[in-house]
Amino acid sequence: MAKRAAPEVNAGSMADIAFLLLIFFLVTTTIPKDSGINRKLPPIDDSEVEPPIIKQKNIFTVLLNKNDQLLVEDEPMQIKDLRQAAVEFLDNGGGTDNNGNTCDYCQGKKDPNSSDHPDKAIISLKNDRETSYAAYIAVQNELVAAYNILRNRRALELGPQKGFNDMDFIKMQNNQKDVRWTGNKEKLKEVIDQIKLEIPQKLSEVVE
Amino acid sequence: MSKFKKKKDGGLPPVNTASLPDIVFMLLFFFMVATVMREDTLFIQNQLPLADQVEKLDKKYPVSYIYMGKPSENYKKFGTVARIQLNDKFADVSEVGRFIDAERLALREELIPFLTVSLKVDKEANMGIVGDVKQELRKVNALKINYTTGIGDALSNIK
Numbered sequence: 610m611a612k613r614a615a616p617e618v619n620a621g622s623m624a625d626i627a628f629l630l631l632i633f634f635l636v637t638t639t640i641p642k643d644s645g646i647n648r649k650l651p652p653i654d655d656s657e658v659e660p661p662i663i664k665q666k667n668i669f670t671v672l673l674n675k676n677d678q679l680l681v682e683d684e685p686m687q688i689k690d691l692r693q694a695a696v697e698f699l700d701n702g703g704g705t706d707n708n709g710n711t712c713d714y715c716q717g718k719k720d721p722n723s724s725d726h727p728d729k730a731i732i733s734l735k736n737d738r739e740t741s742y743a744a745y746i747a748v749q750n751e752l753v754a755a756y757n758i759l760r761n762r763r764a765l766e767l768g769p770q771k772g773f774n775d776m777d778f779i780k781m782q783n784n785q786k787d788v789r790w791t792g793n794k795e796k797l798k799e800v801i802d803q804i805k806l807e808i809p810q811k812l813s814e815v816v817e
Numbered sequence: 818m819s820k821f822k823k824k825k826d827g828g829l830p831p832v833n834t835a836s837l838p839d840i841v842f843m844l845l846f847f848f849m850v851a852t853v854m855r856e857d858t859l860f861i862q863n864q865l866p867l868a869d870q871v872e873k874l875d876k877k878y879p880v881s882y883i884y885m886g887k888p889s890e891n892y893k894k895f896g897t898v899a900r901i902q903l904n905d906k907f908a909d910v911s912e913v914g915r916f917i918d919a920e921r922l923a924l925r926e927e928l929i930p931f932l933t934v935s936l937k938v939d940k941e942a943n944m945g946i947v948g949d950v951k952q953e954l955r956k957v958n959a960l961k962i963n964y965t966t967g968i969g970d971a972l973s974n975i976k
Contacts, residue, residue: 617830627839634847643874643935645965653955677975688975738945742938743866743974745947746964750868750971757870816952 646749651813667724669698669732673748675739688747695755698723699730699808714763714807727759727808735815752812759808764800771800778804860895861886861902866940867969874963878931881920881959883913885946886939899942901950910946913953933961940974 671691672680679686681694702715704725712726724730732752736745761777768776773792776784781801784790863886874880884902888895901908903916921929934954938947954962 615830618833627836627843631843631846634843634850642876643880643963643965644871644968645874645935645963646868646870647872647933647961647963650951650955650960650962652958652960689972736944736948738943738948740944741940742942742944742947743940745944746866746868746940746966747971747974749964750870750966753870816948 646746646753648749663729663731664725666703666722667729667731669695669724669730671732671734671748671752673734673736673740673744675737677741677744679748688744688751691748691751692754692758695732695752696758698732699727699755699759701730702726704729714766716762731811731813733813733815753810756808756810760804763804763808767800767804771796773797773800858905859884859902860888860892860907861900862889862939862941863937864940865937865965865967866971866974868964868966868971869968870971871966871968872963874933874935874965878933879920879924879928880933880935880963881917882935882937883916883950884937885942885950887941899939899946901946910949910953913950914957917954917957917959931961932959933963934959935963935965937965 670680670682674680679688679691681691686694697717700715700717701720701723702712702717702725703719703721703723705711706726706728710726712728715727717723734748734752736748757779761779764773764776764778764781768774768781773781773796778801781797784792785794785797785801861884863884885899886902887897887899888907895907901910901913903912908916917932917934921932924932936947936950951962954960
């Protein structure tokens, strides 16, 4: 029997496949963006104004020594416990804020020896020159996480009243920035600002 | 003789290469889209620490980068202590202020207050140099900073 030559494969649709793939990748790839922890440095203050006296119980001291060991409120602590400790301190609500209001959204122990109000509670972070940057970032991360836990909880309480269901604080902020989000941005901003006001990030760093 | 001719007919047809350009173009476009241009050539080790409470660094507003870390393998002659890199050269702490001024000069005036300084610091660097840079930034009133990190479990930073 005579052997037939193999028929040539039709390559006409190859270009279509290539374009299909090209468009798929064009749509799905995102250029990686830098991300990190935003901080605002305090301006240099030359004025001789006496700093206001802050009660010791309203300050949560975090010390990070040159061996990357933590000392929180004069007690050694593992970094994994820092988040919970900071949440408990901020959420305590044992007293009143400057206007005499009690913290009605706090769920803490109301311990009179811990912070009075989230508005008054200050976290003070001190590090050594020899502290490693990685440890410093880990501590910063845990402290930001503590604030975020409380803000998220507050957002889930406050959101439904204002018509934003199932949105925690992080999601609210993302939606606020997202141009594709269809919702009342002004109203959302009000909620975000209220939460920021109720649980302000008061993180102070000691500069020697 | 006819026996040999028949064998020649039965050979494989050549592979069609008409679609090769398409494939090449596809790859080209893919890499064109997906690659990020590095702003600076790094002379230093720059392995960022990890964190999970991060916010995206918005490119909507101007960003200046300050790198810190110990000189990398090829630049060992500059020592093993963490150093600052501004643009394409090593710099001293005192040069940070001038660097920020230069960055501000290149900006439109209304954007100057929004300038964010991204600190890309190697995770092995210590806080001394970072603290010095922060102090310099305060002096020139560049107060918005971002500790640029990778995304991951922050607790893994401390062994």
